[in-house]
Amino acid sequence: MSRVAALACVMLALVACEREHRRFSEVAPASGRPTHVTPQPSRNPAEGNAWAIAQGKQLYEAYNCNGCHANGGGGMGPALMDATWLYGSEPQDVYTSIVEGRPNGMPAFGGRIPDVQVWQLVAYVRSMSGQTRFDVRPARSDHMRVKESEQARRPERPVTAAPSGRP
Amino acid sequence: MSRAAIVVAAVACAACSGRMPVLDPGGPQAARIATYWWIVFWLSALILAAVVAFLLHTLAHRRVAAAPASLVEDTRVERRLALGVAAAVGLTALTLVVLLVTSVATGRALRSFGGTDPLTLEVTGYQWWWDVEYWDPVPSQRVRTANEIHIPVGRPVLVKTRSLDVIHSFWVPGLHGKKDNIPGHGSSLVLQADRAGTFIGRCAEFCGVQHAHMQLLVIADQPEVFDAWLQAQRRSAVVPTDAFARHGFDLFMTGPCALCHTVLGTPAGGRRGPDLTHLASRRTLAAGTLPNTVGHLAGWIIDPQAQKPGAQMPGNAFGADDLSALLAFLGGLS
Numbered sequence: 001m002s003r004v005a006a007l008a009c010v011m012l013a014l015v016a017c018e019r020e021h022r023r024f025s026e027v028a029p030a031s032g033r034p035t036h037v038t039p040q041p042s043r044n045p046a047e048g049n050a051w052a053i054a055q056g057k058q059l060y061e062a063y064n065c066n067g068c069h070a071n072g073g074g075g076m077g078p079a080l081m082d083a084t085w086l087y088g089s090e091p092q093d094v095y096t097s098i099v100e101g102r103p104n105g106m107p108a109f110g111g112r113i114p115d116v117q118v119w120q121l122v123a124y125v126r127s128m129s130g131q132t133r134f135d136v137r138p139a140r141s142d143h144m145r146v147k148e149s150e151q152a153r154r155p156e157r158p159v160t161a162a163p164s165g166r167p
Numbered sequence: 168m169s170r171a172a173i174v175v176a177a178v179a180c181a182a183c184s185g186r187m188p189v190l191d192p193g194g195p196q197a198a199r200i201a202t203y204w205w206i207v208f209w210l211s212a213l214i215l216a217a218v219v220a221f222l223l224h225t226l227a228h229r230r231v232a233a234a235p236a237s238l239v240e241d242t243r244v245e246r247r248l249a250l251g252v253a254a255a256v257g258l259t260a261l262t263l264v265v266l267l268v269t270s271v272a273t274g275r276a277l278r279s280f281g282g283t284d285p286l287t288l289e290v291t292g293y294q295w296w297w298d299v300e301y302w303d304p305v306p307s308q309r310v311r312t313a314n315e316i317h318i319p320v321g322r323p324v325l326v327k328t329r330s331l332d333v334i335h336s337f338w339v340p341g342l343h344g345k346k347d348n349i350p351g352h353g354s355s356l357v358l359q360a361d362r363a364g365t366f367i368g369r370c371a372e373f374c375g376v377q378h379a380h381m382q383l384l385v386i387a388d389q390p391e392v393f394d395a396w397l398q399a400q401r402r403s404a405v406v407p408t409d410a411f412a413r414h415g416f417d418l419f420m421t422g423p424c425a426l427c428h429t430v431l432g433t434p435a436g437g438r439r440g441p442d443l444t445h446l447a448s449r450r451t452l453a454a455g456t457l458p459n460t461v462g463h464l465a466g467w468i469i470d471p472q473a474q475k476p477g478a479q480m481p482g483n484a485f486g487a488d489d490l491s492a493l494l495a496f497l498g499g500l501s
Contacts, residue, residue, distance in 0.1 A: 142331075
C-alpha cells in the first residue's frame with residue numbers, strides 16, 4: 001500500500017515538473033524571411049506547459065496582439081475569449097492564422113515571430129477561452145486586473161463560424 | 168593559521184575596492200553613506216575591544232569566591248554592582264541612540280541633495296536588463312538607451328526607478344545605496360559623480376534566473392564630453408547606402424528583430440528589448456554579460472540562450488551571409 005502511495009507521489013512530482021518545464025536552448029528555425037510553409041508538429045509543445053503559456057501571455061502584449069483583439073474581448077479584430085472560432089480552434093488552425101495571416105486584416109507574422117514563440121502564443125490564445133488544461137492556464141496578470149484570470153473562466157465550447165457570416 | 172589570516176584579509180580587501188567599491192565613494196551621496204558606515208564600524212570595533220578587554224581582565228584576575236560569612240547582604244557591594252549594570256545599560260542605549268540619529272541624519276542628507284536643475288533620467292528594470300530614458304520636456308529630445316548611463320561630472324542626477332515585471336533593485340555602490348524598483352510603485356534617488364570614471368552597477372534584488380547578469384555601467388564624463396554624447400544619442404539612424412549593410416537592414420526590418428527592438432529613424436519600433444539605435448556606441452552586450460565586439464554580437468544573435476540561459480531573446484538561425492550583413496548594419500549604429 002505504502003509502495004503504491006510512494007509511486008503515486010513520485011508520478012505526481014514528475015507531472016508537476018513537466019508542467020513548469022522550461023527549455024533554454026531552443027534555436028528558432030531559419031528566420032529572416034516570411035515563410036509560407038508551415039511546419040506542423042503533431043502536438044503543440046507549449047500546450048501543456050504553464051511557463052510557455054505565461055510567456056505567450058507576455059508576448060500577446062509585446063507583439064501588440066491586444067492592439068486589435070484587446071484583452072480577448074475583441075476590437076478591430078475578433079474576440080478570442082468566446083466560443084466562436086472563424087478559422088478553427090485547433091492549435092494548427094491558430095498557428096496558421098498567426099503565421100500566414102487571414103483576410104480582413106490579420107497580418108502574417110511568419111518569419112517575424114520565431115516558431116517557438118508562435119506556439120507559445122497559440123497555447124495562450126487557446127487558454128483565453130479555456131481550451132487548455134486548467135492547471136497550466138495563467139492564474140493572474142502582471143498588471144492591473146481588467147478581467148478574471150484565464151484559470152477562473154469557464155471553458156467555452158468552440159464553434160467554427162463561417163467567415164462569410166461576418167459583416 | 169597565518170594562511171587563514173591572509174585569506175580573511177584578502178576577502179575583506181576585495182569587498183572594499185575593485186569593481187564594486189562601496190567604501191571608495193565617487194560622489195557626495197556615496198561619501199555620506201561611507202561616513203555613516205565608518206561611524207558604525209569604529210563604534211562597533213570600540214565596543215568589541217572594550218568587551219574583550221573586560222573579559223580578559225576578569226579572566227586574568229579570577230578570584231575564587233569565598234563562602235559567604237553570613238546571609239546578610241553587603242549593601243556596599245550590591246550598590247556597586249547595581250551602578251555597574253545601570254552604567255552598561257545607559258551606554259548601550261546611548262550607543263543605539265547615536266546610531267539611530269546618525270542613520271536618520273544620513274537618510275535626510277541623501278534626500279536633500281538634488282539642486283535646482285538635476286539631469287533627470289528614468290531607469291526601468293526588466294528581466295534582465297535596464298532601460299534608460301533621459302528626460303526632456305521636448306519629446307523629440309529624449310534619449311533612450313540600455314544598460315549604460317552617461318552622466319556629467321559635478322551635476323546632480325535624479326534617477327527615477329521603476330519596474331514593469333518583477334522587483335529589481337538599482338545599485339551603483341560607487342555613487343549611492345540600493346533603491347528597490349517595485350512594479351507599480353515608482354521611486355527615485357539623486358546621485359552625483361565628483362570625478363570622471365566608470366562605476367559598475369548591479370541589480371541587488373534577486374529577480375530570476377539571470378539576476379547575476381543584470382549589470383549596468385555608469386560612465387561619468389566632463390560636462391562637455393557628456394553633452395557631445397547626448398547630442399550624438401539624439402540622432403536617428405540612417406538607412407545604410409552600402410548594399411551589403413542595406414541587406415542587413417532589410418533583414419532586420421522584415422525579420423524577427425524589429426518586433427522587439429527600436430531603431431530610431433526606421434520602421435523598427437519594438438519595445439520588448441533594448442533600444443538599438445546606438446548599439447555600436449555601447450561597451451557591453453546583454454546587460455554587461457559580454458563585451459560589445461562583432462564576434463560576441465554574432466554569437467548572441469545566433470544563440471543567446473547559450474550565453475545567458477533564460478534571457479527573453481530567442482535564438483535566430485541566420486545563414487552566414489545574412490548574419491554578416493546584419494552585423495554590418497548593426498556595426499553602423501554608432
